[in-house]
Amino acid sequence: MKDLSFCHCVHEDGESIAVGKARRLSITTSPANVLKSTNNSHFRAIHVFEKGxxxxxxxxxxxxxxxxxxxxxxQDTSLNRIPKNLGNLFHLRYISLSNTKVQTLPKSIGELQNxxxxxxxxxxxxxxxxxxNKLTKLRRLVAFRRNYEVxxxxxxxxxxxVxxxxxxxxxxxxxxxxxxxxxxxxxxxxEMKMLKQLRKxxxxxxxxxxxxxLSAAIVEMxxxxxxxxxxxxEDEIIDLNFVSSPPKLQKLHLKARLEKLPDWIPKLECLVKIRLGFSRLKDDPLQSLKNLPNLLKLTLWDKSYDGEVLHFQNEGFQKLKQLILGHLNRVNSILIEKGALLSLERLQMESIPRLKEVPSSIKLLDKLKHIDLIDMPDEFVKSIDPDxxxxxxxIKHVTLVLIRHWFGPKYYDYDIRIINSSSKES
Known part of the structure; x- marks a missing residue:
């Protein structure tokens, strides 16, 4: 591989690095001594996989x-800080610091013009x-952290x-x-109106x-x-009544109080995924969303709907494959007419306290393979017990049914019970 000038892998402590041909360096051992004994100015790409x-x-x-x-x-290493002279690496096109302990970026990052x-x-x-803001060639800036301790x-x-x-x-x-x-x-x-190349x-x-x-900026994208x-x-009302909507929009997550579903959403012909949260919609949003021609995934979450009945009408959501309903505190009934949700494969319901029984029309969903039930009422769970x-x-025709219950404060603190068609319980 070294002879082909493709890559040199360092995976043993103290291994020397060949100089002259290899342009890509992969380090799977502690990198502390790797660069001490070599002229590394010829490397075009360096990947570090060692966490210690x-x-x-x-x-x-x-x-x-x-x-x-x-x-x-x-990425995924024990890196704590970035040197102030990071800007020396003028030719850098790609930097991944993902899942490291870095807290700040040096001001010299503005010198990385490529x-x-x-x-x-x-x-x-x-x-x-x-x-x-000096990086006029930057295409992708991804910066967020998720707290799995809660x-x-x-x-x-x-x-x-910020x-x-x-x-x-x-x-x-x-x-x-x-x-x-x-x-x-x-x-x-x-200022975001000037970011006319944005895809995400x-x-x-x-x-x-x-x-x-915000509306004026998004119209330009x-x-x-x-x-x-x-x-x-969650009670902050955001007006998102755009003059026109982005014509190529495929994924839409709105987590804000809307009260009324914006008129432009049902017109998104390219929309594949939509997630609503905090919306506090008074009218059933399914009536506005049911004819979206390419919708594959629908999530109604955390007070997105203030009504009592969710009604999936005949011929609605013909391509939908995944439906997620969660934390809908007032919903007590889900109606699914024959001819609706014909392509549905996965259904998740979480913390719908007033929904006491599984919708009987789920029996009509021939393609449904997976149901995930999380913190649903005891009465609901007992009603589908296989014994x-x-x-x-x-739900007997569904290949896999998961029943989960959170018992701790962390994201993964839940126990799980499995019901499927081949064995009653495992």
Missing amino acids: GSLDDFMGKLCSQSRILKVLDI LETLDLRGTLVHEIPCEI KYSILGFTTGV MEKGIKNMTSLQNICYVEVDHGGVDLIE LGLRCIKREHGNA QHLESLNLTAIA NGHNHWI
């Missing part, structure tokens, strides 16, 4: 010597230095980053998430007064394929 040991000396030497480096992948991707997922970085909630599970004004200069951006816009406010959102946009901490600026918007609080549940016949 300190990376501070390694990064210091790297930023001083590897001037032609284009790819730096240090950078196209900056991956900060799972880091402790919360403030992005204003110098990043049970999922819309507001408390994901943390984004950015300074000047984002309008980053005109090559195609993907940016998640920016907490309560810091930059209306001025920051208005994720914003958090949106306030009511941001509505008009004609290439937008994914839009994820979260309000600063003596009077409604077990309704």
Whole structure:
């Protein structure tokens, strides 16, 4: 592999590095001594896979010597900090610091004029230095952290980053998430009108007064394929009545109080996934969404609907494959007419306290393979018990039924019971 000038792998402590041909370096051992005995200026890409040991000396030497480096992948390592002279790596196009312990970025990041991707997922970085606005070639800025030490909630599970004004200069951006816009406010959102190449946009901490600026900015994003918007609080009403909607939008997450479903949503012919939360809709949203021609996944979550009945009408949701209903405190009945949900394969229901029985029309869903029930009422769960549940016949044709119950404060703190068609319980 070295002779082909493709890659050199370092996987034993003290192994020397061949100089001259290899342009890509993969390190699966402690990198502390890897660069000490070699001239590493010829490497174009470095990937570090080792989690143990300190990376501070390694990064210091790297930023001083590897001037032609284009790819730096240090994700899932024990890296704590980035050297101030990171800007020396002028030719860098890709940096992944994902799932490291890095807390801040140096101001010299603004010198990386060729950078196209900056991956900060799972880091402790919360403030992005204003110098990043100089990166006119940057296409992808992904920066958020999820807290698996707590049970999922819309507001408390994901943390984004704050950015300074000047984002309008980053005109090559195609993907940016998640920016907490309560810091930059209306001025920051208005600058986003210049990001006309955006394909994916994720914003958090949106306030009511941001509505008009946000609508005006999104109208300019004609290439937008994914839009994820979260309000600063669950009772914050956001006006999202756009003059026109992004014509190519495929994924839409709206976690804000709407009261009325915006008129432009049922017109999204390319929409594949939609998730609503905090919406507090008074009218059944299914009537507006049922004819979306390409919708594959629908999530109604956390007070998205304030009504009592969800009604899936005949011929509605013909392509839908996954349906998720959760934390709908007032829903007590789910009606599924014959001819609706004909393609449905997965159904998840979580914490719907007033829904006491499984909808009998689930029996009509021939393609349904998987049902996931989480923290549903005891009466509901007992009714589908394979031994003596009077409604077990309704879900008997489903290949796998999972019954989960959260018992602790963390995301994965739940016990699980499995029911399927081949064995009553395991």
